[in-house]
Amino acid sequence: MxxxxxxxxxxxxxxxxxxxxxxxxxxxxxxxxxxxxxxxxxxxxxxxxxxxxxxxxxxxxxxxxxxxxxxxxxxxxxxxxxxxxxxxxxxxxxxxxxxxxxxxxxxxxxxxxxxxxxxxxxxxxxxxxxxxxxxxxxxxxxxxxDRLLGGGRIPTYHTFSHLFTIEEYVNKLISGQYKDPVITFLLQCGRTPIKAVKGYLEDKESCDYGLLMQWKNPFQQEKT
Structure with a gap:
């Protein structure tokens, strides 16, 4: 425990x-x-x-x-x-x-x-x-x-969905051009994005997307 x-x-x-x-x-x-x-x-x-x-x-x-x-x-x-x-x-x-x-x-x-x-x-x-x-x-x-994994909400995406695809918006969050209370927090915690999944959850603010983000165990060797 x-x-x-x-x-x-x-x-x-x-x-x-x-x-x-x-x-x-x-x-x-x-x-x-x-x-x-x-x-x-x-x-x-x-x-x-x-x-x-x-x-x-x-x-x-x-x-x-x-x-x-x-x-x-x-x-x-x-x-x-x-x-x-x-x-x-x-x-x-x-x-x-x-x-x-x-x-x-x-x-x-x-x-x-x-x-x-x-x-x-x-x-x-x-x-x-x-x-x-x-x-x-x-x-x-x-x-x-191997890792910690989870899907993060993207509650600011609905404001920008008419301007950017989800991939474009995630790249802007990663580069620091925009901030999102959930995704920016997870980035600050050391999590890195894998993929934005449509239909991950029912969430109008996120346009039903969830961003899969992982933290890889630094002590685990890559499996071959």
């Missing part, structure tokens, strides 16, 4: 944070964070439910992480292991995560896949999303997996 203590900062204040695996005792708090982080008009059926969370801690407890500050849960990140083939990257979020129930978890796979990342609104500004992402990188190294 995973547990790490570290300091985090907001403005001039220093706080002690604990990253740990979440358990059934945390389910109500985790669902409340989702409701506050993704208020209406976000569809309520897309918030975590207890059956999904139970599957997370049963199928792959190591990949079910939360971060606490002063004893209060401030965010969570969830993953599962899949067997990913870079030559056939296309998939939807529903397909690869089993609609968030992660019954597709494959303990013999090569890739840690991010299912969800959520931060309590009261704790934004602590850079906790990056803290949780770094914890997932550590799990990739610990388990000797």
């Amino acid at each position: 995973y547990r790490k203590e570290q300091f985090v900062f907001r403005k001039d204040q220093v706080y002690q944070a604990t990253v740990r695996n979440y358990t059934e005792n945390d389910f109500n708090e985790l669902i409340g964070i989702q409701q506050r982080a993704f208020p209406p008009p976000f569809p309520s059926e897309l918030w975590w439910n207890k059956d999904q969370l139970k599957n997370h801690v049963e199928h792959f407890p190591l990949g079910a992480l939360c971060v606490e500050i002063d004893g209060r849960i401030a965010g969570s990140i969830t993953g599962l292991i899949v067997d990913f083939d870079e030559s056939h990257p296309d998939h939807t979020w529903d397909e690869i995560t089993d609609e968030g129930y992660i019954r597709t978890h494959n303990p013999n796979g090569n890739t840690l896949y991010v299912v969800d990342l959520c931060i309590e609104p009261d704790f934004r500004g602590f850079k906790l999303a990056k803290v949780l992402m770094n914890a997932m990188y550590e799990i990739v190294v610990h388990m000797q997996l």
Whole structure:
């Protein structure tokens, strides 16, 4: 199981944070964070439910992480292991995560896949999303997996979709000409794009695209 203590900062204040695996005792708090982080008009059926969370801690407890500050849960990140083939990257979020129930978890796979990342609104500004992402990188190294992978929303794309193809817009994000709150954050975390997949998720802002982005394990040699 995973547990790490570290300091985090907001403005001039220093706080002690604990990253740990979440358990059934945390389910109500985790669902409340989702409701506050993704208020209406976000569809309520897309918030975590207890059956999904139970599957997370049963199928792959190591990949079910939360971060606490002063004893209060401030965010969570969830993953599962899949067997990913870079030559056939296309998939939807529903397909690869089993609609968030992660019954597709494959303990013999090569890739840690991010299912969800959520931060309590009261704790934004602590850079906790990056803290949780770094914890997932550590799990990739610990388990000797090839990579961390996930599909990122591109919520600014709808503003520019009449001007650029998705590939053109992604290149502009990579070059720094434009910024996107999700993709720019993932780039700052060390993730690199693989492919923009149409139909990855139903998301008007992203024009239904998801950008597959990976972090490759620097200790794993390329397989020949």
